[in-house]
Amino acid sequence: MVLESGEVSRDSTQKQVMNRGISVLELLLRTLAAVGTFGSALAMGTTKETRPFSSQFFFKAEYNDLPALTFFVIANSVVCGYLVFSTPLSIYQLIRSAAKISRIILVIFDTVMMALLTAGASAATSIVYLAHQGDGNANWTAICQQLNNFCGRISGSLIGSFVSIVLIMLIIITSTVALSQLHK
Amino acid sequence: MVLESGEVSRDSTQKQVMNRGISVLELLLRTLAAVGTFGSALAMGTTKETRPFSSQFFFKAEYNDLPALTFFVIANSVVCGYLVFSTPLSIYQLIRSAAKISRIILVIFDTVMMALLTAGASAATSIVYLAHQGDGNANWTAICQQLNNFCGRISGSLIGSFVSIVLIMLIIITSTVALSQLHK
Numbered sequence: 540m541v542l543e544s545g546e547v548s549r550d551s552t553q554k555q556v557m558n559r560g561i562s563v564l565e566l567l568l569r570t571l572a573a574v575g576t577f578g579s580a581l582a583m584g585t586t587k588e589t590r591p592f593s594s595q596f597f598f599k600a601e602y603n604d605l606p607a608l609t610f611f612v613i614a615n616s617v618v619c620g621y622l623v624f625s626t627p628l629s630i631y632q633l634i635r636s637a638a639k640i641s642r643i644i645l646v647i648f649d650t651v652m653m654a655l656l657t658a659g660a661s662a663a664t665s666i667v668y669l670a671h672q673g674d675g676n677a678n679w680t681a682i683c684q685q686l687n688n689f690c691g692r693i694s695g696s697l698i699g700s701f702v703s704i705v706l707i708m709l710i711i712i713t714s715t716v717a718l719s720q721l722h723k
Numbered sequence: 724m725v726l727e728s729g730e731v732s733r734d735s736t737q738k739q740v741m742n743r744g745i746s747v748l749e750l751l752l753r754t755l756a757a758v759g760t761f762g763s764a765l766a767m768g769t770t771k772e773t774r775p776f777s778s779q780f781f782f783k784a785e786y787n788d789l790p791a792l793t794f795f796v797i798a799n800s801v802v803c804g805y806l807v808f809s810t811p812l813s814i815y816q817l818i819r820s821a822a823k824i825s826r827i828i829l830v831i832f833d834t835v836m837m838a839l840l841t842a843g844a845s846a847a848t849s850i851v852y853l854a855h856q857g858d859g860n861a862n863w864t865a866i867c868q869q870l871n872n873f874c875g876r877i878s879g880s881l882i883g884s885f886v887s888i889v890l891i892m893l894i895i896i897t898s899t900v901a902l903s904q905l906h907k
Contacts, residue, residue, distance in 0.1 A: 604860035607849040639903055646899045650892050653834075654841050661845035665791040669853075670861070676788035677854070679863040708834050711895070715830045719823055719902040 554720050555637075561717040562633040568706045568713070569629055573622035575703035576656065580615035582696035583608060583663075588689035600689040607666040608693065614659025615700055618652045618707075625649075639721055646714045653707045660700040667693050738904050739821075745901040746817040752890045752897070753813055757806035759887035760840065764799035766880035767792060767847070772873040784873040791850040792877065798843025799884055802836045802891075809833075823905055830898045837891045844884040851877050 588600045602608040628645060632638050670690055673681035683690035772784045786792040812829060816822050854874055857865030867874035 600860070605858060606852065606856075643899060643903060647896050650834075650837075650895050653838065654888060654892060657838050657841040658845040661842040662849035665846035665849045666853075668790065669850075669863075672790075674789060676784070677863075677866050679853075679861075682861050704838060708838060711834050712831050715827060715899055715902060718899060719827060719905060721903060 558637075558717050558720055559633065561713050561720075562629070565710055565713050565717075566626070566629045566633060568710045569622055569626055572703040572706035572710070573619050573626075575699040575706065576615040576619035576622065577699075579696045579699035579703070580612050580619060582692060582699070583615070584612045586689055586692040586696070588686050600686050602693070605666055607662040611659045611663035611696075611700070614655050615703075618656045618703070621648065621652050637721060639718070642714055642718055642721075646711060646718070649707055649711050649714065653704060653711065656700060656707065657704050660697060660704060663693070663700075664697055667697065742821075742901050742904055743817065745897050745904075746813065749894055749897050749901075750810070750813050750817060752894045753806055753810055756887040756890035756894070757803050757810075759883040759890065760799045760803040760806065761883075763880045763883035763887070764796050764803060766883070767799070767877060768796045770873055770876040770880070772870050784870050786877070789850055791846040795843045795847035795880075795884070798839050799887075802840045802887070805832065805836050821905060823902070826898055826902055826905075830895060830902070833891055833895050833898065837888060837895065840884060840891065841888050844881060844888060847877070847884075848881055851881065 583602050586600075586602050602612060625645060625648065628641055632641060632645075667690070669679060669681075670686075670693070671681060671683050673679050767786050770784075770786055786796060809829060809832065812825055816825060816829075851874070853863060853865075854870075854877070855865060855867050857863050
């Protein structure tokens with residue numbers, strides 16, 4: 540079997556350029572997702588509202604009063620830490636665009652981290668929804684009338700997390716496309 | 724550039740066999756995940772407990788009393804439907820093991836569906852946890868003392884969903900490995 544040398548190398552150079560582009564995009568997405576999760580963890584973790592004791596239920600409202608919000612902070616912190624530590628591997632891919640094993644490892648971890656972040660964000664969202672709306676059937680009262688500031692902060696902190704979920708999803712998809720471009 | 728014909732074809736046959744194996748595994752995982760989500764949606768959707776009116780809060784407890792549980796049923800149904808409809812594409816990959824575009828499309832949808840299923844399962848879990856434990860700080864009482872049967876069912880229905888999340892995660896990872904094996 541005879542292949543024309545010029546054609547092969549042009550084709551492979553084109554792919555290398557494309558893969559390098561994908562790696563740059565991935566690095567950017569990774570950085571943005573890290574910022575998003577960091578912001579979410581920080582916003583939720585530092586929320587605190589103190590009300591006079593006469594208020595019906597709360598003396599001091601903090602994120603660790605509700606296990607789902609604590610899980611949210613932990614999930615965001617873990618994912619943020621992972622994103623920061625995975626950046627060197629991402630830069631390595633930028634330099635050696637044919638690195639295959641490292642890409643597969645990153646996709647596996649990215650998938651797990653996406654699941655963790657989604658779990659944290661959704662668990663927190665259902666509690667935040669309950670805090671706003673309450674539930675008549677279960678006799679759970681809405682607590683946001685008493686805690687306006689607290690509720691505003693915990694609602695806002697969800698945004699960074701959901702944006703990061705979408706970003707990690709894009710990272711997984713771009714990685715998959717990059718992998719499909721590689722020769723062995 | 725001259726390549727030895729025998730070597731190339733042996734290598735590519737090996738890869739084809741491996742990719743076929745991965746496709747069979749993927750089909751199996753897809754079927755199991757469909758069964759899991761179907762079971763979860765069914766178990767949650769048919770839960771019903773009627774209590775005498777003298778009981779403190781509930782007259783009749785159903786999944787649609789709580790929005791998070793409704794979302795759980797919808798998410799599981801959508802993902803189950805997707806898994807069933809994606810099976811033909813998965814079988815197509817089994818036959819034409821070099822199909823690249825269809826694999827990438829499947830990975831994209833699999834990732835989105837995994838996020839949806841994780842969101843549904845986590846939102847429901849945080850509500851089920853609240854039903855069991857209540858929350859003293861927010862003055863939300865545990866409702867499981869009154870509704871043993873209801874709580875048992877909604878807790879059990881989470882299992883199928885979490886198993887399916889892990890299965891879809893494995894589908895994404897195996898697809899990625901298969902894609903990395905393909906020549907263009």
